Amino acid sequence: MSTSVVTVGAGMFADAVAGQAVDVERVDWRPPMPGTQDDLAAVATDRRRPEANRRAVEAMLGVTAHLVDVAPASEVLGLEKGQFLHAGPPIEWERTSGPLRGALMGGAALEGLVEDPEDAVALFESGSSVSLEPCHHRSAVGPMAGVVTPSMWMWVLEDRATGKRTYCSLNEGLGKVLRYGAYGPDVLTRLRWMGDVLGPLLQAAVRGTEEATDVTGILTQMLQMGDEAHNRNRAGTLMLLRDLSPAMVGSIEGGGFASKDVADVLRFVGGNDHFFLNLAMPACKLALDAGRDVPGSTMVVAMARNGTDFGIQVSGTGDQWFTGPAQVAEGLFLGDYGPDDANPDIGDSAITETAGIGGFAMATAPAIVRLVGGSVPDALATTRRMHEITLAENPRWSVPVLEFQGTPTGIDVSKVCRTGILPQINTGMAGAVAGVGQVGAGLVTPPAEIFPQALAALAQAVPGRSL
């Protein structure tokens, strides 16, 4: 009848089976997160769950993200003057951290709401004529502070099967940049150039490229070229340039763009290894959004941080955020900066880990393991460990060094609570003080307590719960 035995629990029974010359695989079981046992049982026996998770995973894996346009946020998101999008779960000005404040202040100056960014503090404190809203509530994602204002140009990605779209701003590069909370004159000058030159030229290039760029396809390739698509996007950026360069050059004659501007844009994009991150993120969001709102599904559909709170959303619990305090990353610091200078974790970029890349695909990016303070064996172990808390493997996104195993996909709230293994996120670190910018990069995890919170809500939602 049986060929082999899997044991979970007392080692003695595994020994007894092994003693009969039968193959035994032993589960390294440990007690679940404290206080979760009843909710775990309720969710495990929710009749909807197996099918719900299968549907959520299939929907997510079925999405191909195409780059269809570049346009100002005012046009594509309907964002109006005084409306600010930010990374992470909802937050009010009083609770914002340094880097988010700095980015909002810079954004206010960019939109002409104030002359001097410093004057924006009073504006946000008054709360009149300004409003804050998460990017996620507008089908968008933003790295680090994630501040989006009406004049910023956005990538527009589309799932052609459904017509659904997601959005992300254009990447400014590293160092003193708005998304890390810097708002000096250089930062604003660069942002204005991005609005005046970079955005329009990219729009012309995207609209002038016959075959829309398959962002999901580029992700497939870059994962085999040493990028994990969160802290390393070098191959992805170059492939994007490859796709868009002909139309960019063509726009000099066809669209009246200056050749100097084209050269500046090519230099800017080519010189920013993170440029593709802002395409990887909305591609991940587009896939994850397809897995949203499946009743009974325990799959995480968003992980996001605003610099104060870390929040997750789960397929089976709609738009509800489960939040806890954002943690400070561990890793390497730039220059003289140290752990005391770092702000807690910030940004929507953990959408990459939510989709199974970034820290989850660390094994495929050995080139950057030292940047985030790890070793190559750590990287292999991390990716393997993430398979313990995920529902599936992505057949398109695979890791050559792990025998082309698919990336760990679809974080399962139940499995996180069962194993106590937290999602591993690769991240940049912003300075805690507004205006400083980036201070380092490293590894971080969500606060553990948000998973039992989400699990409790899933258990509450089980129909006819009688357990």
Add this chain to the structure above:
Amino acid sequence: MTTDHVELRSGAYADSVTLLQVSRAVQAAPGVVAAQVAMATGLNLEVLIGMGFEVPASSPNDMVVALRLEDDADVATALAAVDAALVPTRPSSGDTTQAPPRTTGSALRHGGPGAVVLVSVPGASATVEAMDALEAGHDVMVFSDNVPVAEEVALKTYAATRGALVMGPDCGTALLDGVGLGFANAVRPGRIGLVAASGTGCQQLLTLLHHAGATLDGVGVRHALGVGGRDLSSAVGGLATREALRRLDADADVDLVVVVSKPPAPEVAEALAREAEALSTLVELGLLGRGQRDLTAVAEAVLARLGHEAPQWPVHGADNTGPATGPLLRGLFVGGTLCDESMLMAAEALGPIRSNIPLSDDLALGEELIVDDHVMVDFGDDALTQGRAHPMIDPTLRNEQIARAAADPATGVILLDLVLGHGAEPDPAAHLAPAITAARSERAIPVIVSLVGTDLDPQGLDAQRDALVAAGAEVHLSNAAATRRALDLLSRTSGRTEGAHQ
């Protein structure tokens, strides 16, 4: 003077059996007077407090290391012994990036088809692991007890949609094509299939049929599918029994199916009888209960169905046994069904029996297990195993109560069981024999033992039996025969007592 050292290790975990072995290993370390390494469950804390340790505030997920040391002993040395004993003996593949799976689902993700899953985690977590197995389409045996009945129904209902079998919860024994899971005896394969809602009931049948099969062709058990003690209750309605019957009926190598269960719900028993009629394979129903046959009688009926006469069931050490030393019966069992079987027989002869698994609620025992009345205790019952190992592995609790029964002058006969097989202690008689010797040291109290085992069991039936006989016990293979013998001894005493009154 001794000194105590108590520390909590948050986040450390090992199962109760492993910790028992760790505690034993540390006790043997130089300078250690007493040692207890255990998870901080309510029961274990009681044990620690009983040992005189002061334990700081803790949660059940903390591991407690409690050491009592000779005053000149080195704490660091003792702690090193703890750490050494706690290191898992898992074979290493050499690849440090390949960690073992942390959930059943993970283990099954790349496993071959047909793997059977054996779940023995604490009951509160068993359902979650079992669901992983069912979702992946695998059969699962749930050894864990303390699983809510609603979860059992949910598991078995889902299993039916997947064509999978749930053996359990609280399933002690299964035998799949000769492979024993949990507590299972090593037997010669034959053409009989068992469906058992009772672990030790299943083991009794396995051992009786194995004994008879020594000289009879084809008599022996091929598969024994456990279904869990509650499967034939109204709440569960025989969901697993139905699937097990379907499997065995479809197996061309099975000529006869025996269903053995603790007392079932009447309507479930009726439905089961109707379904058994409809199968193409012969079915013998061995459902225990008042007025029903005992397990030995069921084994004899099986032999008769196959055209054989029942053998003489073996008895050893009958010379050890003198008259009962008092009016009361003390039955102290590790096997729940064996306890049930003896209690049903004894109740007919002696009247009401007090028990922790009583025949009626008014006969329930409280904290005190040895009371001034006939007593039958099942040490494997949920309430007595919460947070500690099964008595087949940890004999401490039963041995204590054997001593208490022996000290009571009203004790007339002590009735025990001892179960061998895979999963049981390597040498259980070595723990029980001294307890029997001690019990008989003051007065020659008759100690009757049903020894459930086979000559193929890893412990060796003969050696175990000889050790018990040498300690003064009378040893039977048939629990019913052992019980009858105990009752016979008591009836002769009461006969004499009545005679004295006349």
